Each structure stands twice: as C-alpha cells, then as structure tokens.
Amino acid sequence: MIDRPDLETLLGAMAATLSNEVVPASTGVAQHAARVVANLCLILQRETALGAGRERDASKAVAALLGGREEGETLGELSEALERRIMDCDDAFAEEVRRVLLEDARRRLTIDRPGYAP
Amino acid sequence: MIESEFSELASRLSRILPRHPAVSVTGAASLGAQRGTFMIEIGGSGGRTAVAQVSSGPLDVTSVDLEARLIQHAARVGVRVPEVLAWDVEAGVIISERVDGETIPRRILRMTAADETLGRRLVRDCGHSLAVLHGAPVQGFSELPDQSEPTCYVETLTDLVDSLEAPNPSFRLGLRWLARNAPERSRSACLVHGDFRNGNIIVDQNGLAAVLDWELAHLGDPMEDLAWICLRTWRFGEDANEVGGFGRLESLREAYEEAGGTFRPEAFRWWTAARTLWWAVGLARQAKAFVDGDTTSIVLAASGRRVVELEYDLLMEIG
Numbered sequence: 001m002i003d004r005p006d007l008e009t010l011l012g013a014m015a016a017t018l019s020n021e022v023v024p025a026s027t028g029v030a031q032h033a034a035r036v037v038a039n040l041c042l043i044l045q046r047e048t049a050l051g052a053g054r055e056r057d058a059s060k061a062v063a064a065l066l067g068g069r070e071e072g073e074t075l076g077e078l079s080e081a082l083e084r085r086i087m088d089c090d091d092a093f094a095e096e097v098r099r100v101l102l103e104d105a106r107r108r109l110t111i112d113r114p115g116y117a118p
Numbered sequence: 119m120i121e122s123e124f125s126e127l128a129s130r131l132s133r134i135l136p137r138h139p140a141v142s143v144t145g146a147a148s149l150g151a152q153r154g155t156f157m158i159e160i161g162g163s164g165g166r167t168a169v170a171q172v173s174s175g176p177l178d179v180t181s182v183d184l185e186a187r188l189i190q191h192a193a194r195v196g197v198r199v200p201e202v203l204a205w206d207v208e209a210g211v212i213i214s215e216r217v218d219g220e221t222i223p224r225r226i227l228r229m230t231a232a233d234e235t236l237g238r239r240l241v242r243d244c245g246h247s248l249a250v251l252h253g254a255p256v257q258g259f260s261e262l263p264d265q266s267e268p269t270c271y272v273e274t275l276t277d278l279v280d281s282l283e284a285p286n287p288s289f290r291l292g293l294r295w296l297a298r299n300a301p302e303r304s305r306s307a308c309l310v311h312g313d314f315r316n317g318n319i320i321v322d323q324n325g326l327a328a329v330l331d332w333e334l335a336h337l338g339d340p341m342e343d344l345a346w347i348c349l350r351t352w353r354f355g356e357d358a359n360e361v362g363g364f365g366r367l368e369s370l371r372e373a374y375e376e377a378g379g380t381f382r383p384e385a386f387r388w389w390t391a392a393r394t395l396w397w398a399v400g401l402a403r404q405a406k407a408f409v410d411g412d413t414t415s416i417v418l419a420a421s422g423r424r425v426v427e428l429e430y431d432l433l434m435e436i437g
Contacts, residue, residue, distance in 0.1 A: 036420045043423055062287075079285035086290040094294060098433055101288050105430040112423045117430055 008048050015041035046111045054107045061100045131158060131170050131213060134206040139165070157216065160203075166215075168203060173210030181333060183207050184261065188332045189214070191309070195254035197247045198328050219322035221330070223354045223363070226321045230364040231356075236323065241365025243326035244314070244347060245373025252308045252340040253378045259309070264337040266307035268300035271392060278399045282406060288429040292395040295436040301385040303339070310338040315352040316362030341382055344370065345389035350431050351397060351424075391435045398428030 005013065018038035023031055055075050062078040063069040066085065069078065086097060106117045124143040132141040139161045147155040153173050160166045173182065186205040189212075193199050200214035220226050230237035256262075265271055272293060279289045312334030320328040346352075348360045348367055356363030361370045371381045405422025407413045 033416055036417050040416070040420055040423070076285060079287055082287045083285050083290045086287060087294055089294075094291065095437075097287065097291055098437055101291065102430070102433045102437075105288070105426055105433060108426040109430060112426050116427055 008045050011041045011045035011048070015039070015045070043112055046114070050107075050111050054104075054111065057107065058104045061104065065096060065100055127156065127170075127172070128158070130209055131211065134209060134211055134213060135160065135204050143170075158213070169200065169214050169216050171212045171214075182210055182212060184259070185333050185335075186212050187258070188309075188335050191254075191256075191259070192251060192329065192332065196250040198243075198326055199332075200328050200330070217320050217328040219320035219327040221317075221320055223316045223352075226316060226319075227354055227356055227363050229321065229323075233323075236321075236325065237359070237364040238369060239325035240321060241361045241369045242373040244319070244361065244365075245370040245379075246377045247326060247329060248311075248314065248340070248343050248347075249374045249377030249379035251311065252343070254309065256309045256337065259337075262309070262335065262337050264307050265342075266304055266337060266339045268303060268339075268388065268392075269297070272296045272300065275392065275395055275399065278396075278403070282399065282402050284402075284406075286402070286429075288433060289395060289399065292391060292432045292436060296388065296392055296395070299388060301341075301382065301388045304341070304382075304385065307337040308340055310336060310340060310343045312336055312338070312343070313346070314343050315347045315349075316354065316364065317352065319362075339385060339389060340379065341385040341389045342393065344374065344381070345386055346393050348390065349394060349397065351428065387435070391432060394428055394432045394435060398425055398432060401425045401428065 015038045018034050018041065022034040023038070026034055059073070059075045059078055062075070062082055063073070066078065066081055069081075073081075082097065086094065089097070109116045128141045128143045131143075132138050135141065142159045142163070143156050144159055144167075145157045147157055147169070153171055156170045156172065158168050158170050160168055182205055186202050189199050189202050193201065200217050203213045203215060205212040220229060230240060265274070275296070276293055279286065279293060282289075311329065311332065313331055314329060318329065318331040319326055320330065347362055348370070350357060353359060353363035359365055360367040375381055401421040402425050404418040405420075405425070408415065408419035408422070
C-alpha cells in the first residue's frame, strides 16, 4: 500500500546519480543539461518537504494584507488581487507589501536556492 | 554538428574571407538556439586561429552588419575587442580574431581569487573601457534604439511584465518604485554595451583582454552599463565583490571617473533596480516559453526557479 522509496528519497537519489555518474561521463551541452536536472531534482526534493507550508504561509500573509478575503482563495487569486492594489497604493501600504513579499521570497529561496538570503 | 557539416561551414567561411583562403573548423565553442560560435583556422593547418559566429535562427539581416560595425567602433575608441576580420549579412556570419584568455565566469573568479592584483586590474580595465565607450561621440548608428529615457524604460518593462500573463506582485511593486523614483535623464544618450558583465569578457593574466557580445548595444544611460555588471546575479556567488564577483564598486567608479566618466549614484541605484527587474522578467519569459510548449529545453524551464533570486534582489534594492 505504500510505495518505497518515497518521492523525497527518489529525488535525492536522482540528483546524486546525475551528479556523480552522468555529469562526469558527459561533455558540453549534455553535461550542462545533466547538472541543471540534478539541481532541479534537489529543488523538488526540498519542495516536497517545504512547499505546502510555504504556500499556506504566503496565502495567509497576503490575505491579511488585503483584508476581507473569502475563505479558500488560491495563492494565485490572492496574488492577482494584490497586484491590482499595488499600482495605486500609498507608500505605507507599499512598504507593508514589500516586507510580506520579501519574507515570502526568503521562504521560496530555502527551496530554490538555500543560502541566497542571509 | 557532424564532420560533413563542419566541412560545409568551412567552405562558406572561406567564401566570406578576402582572397578565400583555406579554412578548417576545429571545434564548436558554443551552440545556442540563435547563434553558434566556432573555432577556425585560416590558411590551412597551423594558420591563423579565429572565431566564427554563425546565426542559426531566423536571420535579422541588419543585426550582423550592425554588430560588426559596433565592434569596429569600440576598437577605434579604445575598448579592447577582437579584431573583426570579415562579415557577411546574408550568411549571418562574423569572423573575428581569436583572443586568448578565459571566458567562463567561475574560472575567471578562480583566477582572481588566486591573484588579488588581477582582480583589481580587471575591475579598473572594466571601468576604463566603459568610460571610453560612453564618452565617445556616436556617429553612423542612427538605427540604434534609444533607451535612455527612464519613463520610457518603465513602459517597456510594464509591457514585458504584462506579457507574462501570470500575477507577480514583486514585479508590480518594482514597477511602482521605478515610476516614482525615475532619475533625471542622462545629459545625452551614449552608446551602451547593454550586456557588459562577467560572462561576456575575455580575461588573461594582464586583465581585460576583450569585450564580447555586442548585439544588445543601444543608445542609453551610461549608468545602465555600470549597474548591469554589478548585479548580484553576475557575481557567481562572490557577493562581496560587487563587480562581477572580482572587484569592488568603488574601484570601478574610480577608474570610470579617471577615464572621464561621470558616476551618478541615484541613477546607478535606479538602473540597478530596473535591470534587476528586466532580468527577472527575462528569466520568467524563458520559463513561460517552456510552460506554453514553445520549447522543450529543460535549461529554459529551470530559469523559472531562478526568478525568486532576482525578486529578492529587487525587493532589497527598493527598500
């Protein structure tokens, strides 16, 4: 009933295989593609662990910024609503938005590029 | 490319060069979607080594001629560039001398890490080159677009963000900031390289050996070039060295001003934010091309996962 290895483990193994076996055995364009795919596997591995929580936190923060939102709106819908507010907002709101987006960017970076945000 | 294709290419290149010497293609340095770069020998084995850039996508017949003339102009005003040996608009080819040195950014950073004085010379060479380029009168390039007006640049960026068709509040916040903080336009538009960065230079043990890739050159604000080379994304992890990961901004500025350039701090900050947003949108568009099915390139798909780095840089810049 339970598949093993699980998603996280497989992604890690795929990254390691690409890095340790495919990259050294290839050259040029193929080698570069293998490196890129290995890195994507690691990104996806982190996303399986952290992605749902990140999206939940982002939705909560944006909904709080906007105020009066309906239950169950997707992050995409909330982002669209936030975009519409941004262009005509005052400086105080813009700074609040910047802080929320920066915090979300930090969380996304823990998935896409750990260590990028100090 | 297979051997017969190399042979066919060599024949084409021979027909382009004066007196049609024998040409052999000795390797491919890079093969992009739009352009391939090939190492060649002119005049038989042991002959002069050179580089042929061949457009492989839909040909823009003005761009090859324009790029060749831009490189020659840069040489005349004192920027180190490979000597252009020949070009052919119909074939989409530019043949230049081969300049020895390193082009791979991380290898350049290993060189400068091993030799501190090289990093200092390199950043000063970059400052000097940009100053002489920006300071030179521009004649004979009336076809170049003028991107020096900040508010027009914001309009261009807005169109690009709209074309993504997906919400991105960070981009919208960046556009808001750019619109409200536009600097005074540079006194006169000058020729800017448009893509002067670690990754488009050849470096040897003396410093800057040549500046490459002039196809994005345009009339613009000189601070655009200085901002671009200092973007964090071009530091390849050496974040403390603002200039390409190999040198400090204060040294770049010093060399730029010594060679006659004027450094405008507010404009530099504005163009840093503008070009960060521009590159973020560029990466997002690459990923969109994959999502839309216009490309199967996993490398372009992966660009979508780099966007957040530029968003972070932008949000830090406008705070």
